[in-house]
Amino acid sequence: xxxxxxxxxxxxxxxxxxxxxxxxxxxxxxxxxxxxxxxxxxxxxxxxxxxxxxxxxxxxxxxxxxxxxxxxxxxxxxxxxxxxxxxxxxxxxxxxxxxxxxxxxxxxxxxxxxxxxxxxxxxxxxxxxxxxxxxxxxxxxxxxxxxxxxxxxxxxxxx
Numbered sequence: 001x002x003x004x005x006x007x008x009x010x011x012x013x014x015x016x017x018x019x020x021x022x023x024x025x026x027x028x029x030x031x032x033x034x035x036x037x038x039x040x041x042x043x044x045x046x047x048x049x050x051x052x053x054x055x056x057x058x059x060x061x062x063x064x065x066x067x068x069x070x071x072x073x074x075x076x077x078x079x080x081x082x083x084x085x086x087x088x089x090x091x092x093x094x095x096x097x098x099x100x101x102x103x104x105x106x107x108x109x110x111x112x113x114x115x116x117x118x119x120x121x122x123x124x125x126x127x128x129x130x131x132x133x134x135x136x137x138x139x140x141x142x143x144x145x146x147x148x149x150x151x152x153x154x155x156x157x158x159x
Contacts (some may be wrong), residue, residue, distance in 0.1 A: 001073050004144035005026045005127045007081070007109025009035030010058065016042050018158050019130050019141035026143070028072065032109035032127070033081035034058045052054035056081040056109065067097070073146040075104045082108035082126070091117075091124055098122045105144075105151060114140055114155045148156045 004023040009016040016038045020029070029049055031039045033056025043051050055064035059081075067080040078098040085094040087110060098106040105123035113135035114128035127142030128135065139158040144151060 001028070001146040002026045003030060003072060003144040003146070005030045005034035005107060005125070005144060006031065006130050007034065007127050008056070008129035009038040009131045010129075011038065013038035013041045015131045015139055015158055019139075022158065023141055023143055024157065030070075030077075030079060030107060032056070032079060032107060033064075034109060035130070036061050036064060043070065052079060054079050054081055057083040069101045069103060074146070074149050075146060075151055076102055078103040078106040078107050080106070082110035087111055089104050091119060093121050094124065095122045114142075116153045118154070123153060125149060127150070128155060129159060 004026040006016060006019050010104035020042055029051045033054050036059040039053055052070050054068060055066055069079050078101050078116040094106050107125050109126060112129035112133055115126040117124045130139055130141060133139055140155050141158060143154045
């Protein structure tokens with residue numbers, strides 16, 4: 001299984017569309033917030049693809065959940081934008097939320113910086129920003145693969 005993960009498009013649906021096109025083929029699409037309108041534009045033509053999203057701190061549609069748990073293959077993933085987890089002070093609160101929900105991974109955005117680490121039994125993954133990176137690197141998206149019970153995490157530049 002191949003999962004496309006994006007975040008923080010902030011009104012630049014063209015950048016988000018580039019990530020979607022570059023990330024093909026994929027079996028599921030996860031959007032981690034701050035671009036609710038972009039998500040709507042991009043997912044209009046994703047028939048047959050499972051899509052998941054959470055609300056970011058710059059999204060205003062209160063019907064979008066702040067966090068969720070999804071099952072991908074044999075794994076549970078905790079999805080959040082991240083703004084409610086004190087990310088600038090570390091990942092402890094995010095790791096605790098993932099563990100409390102029985103998740104093997106926590107996916108988040110908000111910082112606009114790419115990140116992968118494995119801490120206290122949890123994969124922590126931020127795809128970076130599809131539009132406004134803050135880590136001195138190009139705009140980016142992420143891909144997670146699940147095969148034979150193993151999760152692998154990748155970052156890719158958006159041209």
